[in-house]
Amino acid sequence: MNTPLVSASGNASAHPPAALPVLPRPSAQEFTAVLERGAYMPLPQFGVIDTTGDDAASFLHAQLTNDIQHLDAANARLAGYCSAKGRLLASFLSWRSGDTIRLLVSKDVQAAVQKRLSMFVLRAKAKLADVSGELAVIGLAGDVRSALSGVFDALPDGVHVQVDGAAGTLIRVPDALERLRYLWIGPKAQVEAVLPSLDGKLARVSPAVWDWLDIRAGEPRITQPVVDQFVPQMVNFDVLGAVNFRKGCYPGQEVVARSQYRGTIKRRTSLANVAGELDTVRPGAELFHSDDPGQPCGMIVNAASAHGDGVDLLVEIKLTALGSGSVHVGAADGPALRFLTLPYGLPAEV
Structure with missing residues (x-):
């Protein structure tokens, strides 16, 4: 059963935020534009939190799973925000913009995590602000250079390398299906003024295509239906560089470290496809194994309409469930998952 988003005091929110809208299935031409040419897509599913003040870096460093204290102006970093029990409440892409540290986050959890973080500022010289209305977030994929x-x-020459220009910040993010991907975040008026110049060169496609590309890149995103469900390793954040095991304490750090060093990582995130559509195959849905139909063996983390048929998924699942039998959505007689190969390797678990 899903856990509602928790407040800073640890209590369940009485009025959880509305889930992100279910985006219609992109057309075949939109998928083809990314795979065979190049495309861009505005991304309203994301929000941006600005953290400012003399203590901005040290404050975030003490709250998030990655090293923010030493975040420089040339690189972005993935990070998670955990409860005291080590379960992820949000996932971020973090980077510096001048003296500001910016956090890109799923729009449906932004308000709650921003409020929670703000309550822990205490005497630190740091302030968090929602700047989503002032910025445009654009995804670009394929032959876009x-x-x-x-x-x-100049363009970023490596994953999570960033460059700044008059039109904002450009960050290269992990490839998907061997196609280059970038995030462009900049002042809304300036970005919207420039976008028409791209229309003759690139196709404009649905933001749903970006959700699919994130899944094919194997990069989980914490959205409202899966808040407070996963220790970072369960969604491969240790492999993706979103956890720094040498930094100081942060909420849930003892649980995360214990999972890493005591060999207790028995669940991971895998890539899969399933027949169906997003109105029935949703994040937070439980998975069941044919050999043990009475209890769930995992959960859908992210889902997006797939190129071709069905829905592509990132699923958190018991490693023992991958060896034999079949895995199904919702019940042991639900639609069966077809597992695909992640674009990165996972460590062998003892």
Whole structure:
């Protein structure tokens, strides 16, 4: 059963935020545009939190799973925000913009996690602000470098490398299906003024395509239906570089460290496809194994309409459930998952 988003005091929110809207299935042409040419897509499913003040970096460093204290102006970092029990309440992409540290987060959890973080500022010289209304977030994928060269003087040459320009910040994010991907975050008016110049070079496609590309990149995103469900390792955050095991304490740090060093990681996130549509295959849905139909063996983390048929998924699942039998959505007689290969390797668990 899903756990409602918890407040800073640890109590369940009486009025949890509305879930993100279910995006219609993109057309075949939209998938093809990314895979065979290049495309861009506005991403309203994300919000941005700005953290400012003399203590902004040290404050976030003490709250998040990654090293924010030493975050420099040339790189972005994934990070998680955990409850005291080590369960993820949010996932972020963090980067510096001048003296500000920006956090890209799923829009449906933004208000709650921003409020929770703000309550722990206490005497630190740090302030958090929702700047989603002031910024545009654009995803670009495929053969987009030539088009981007008309907007930015230089392009990032590695994953999570960022460059700044007059139109904002450009961050390269992990490839999906061997296609380049970038996030462009900048002042809304400036970005919207430049976007028409891309229309002759790139296709504009649905934000649902970005959700699919994130899944095919194997990069989980914490949204409201799965808040407070997973220790970071369960969604491969240790493999993706979102956890720094040498940094100081943060909420849930003891649980996360214990899972890493005592060999207790018995669940991981895998890539899969299933027949159906997003109106019935949703994040937070439980999974059941054919050999043990009485209890769930995992949960859908993220879901997106797939190129071709069905829905592509990132699923958190018991490692023992992957060896034999079949895994199904919702019940042991529900739609069966077809497992796919992640674009990165996972450590062998003892």
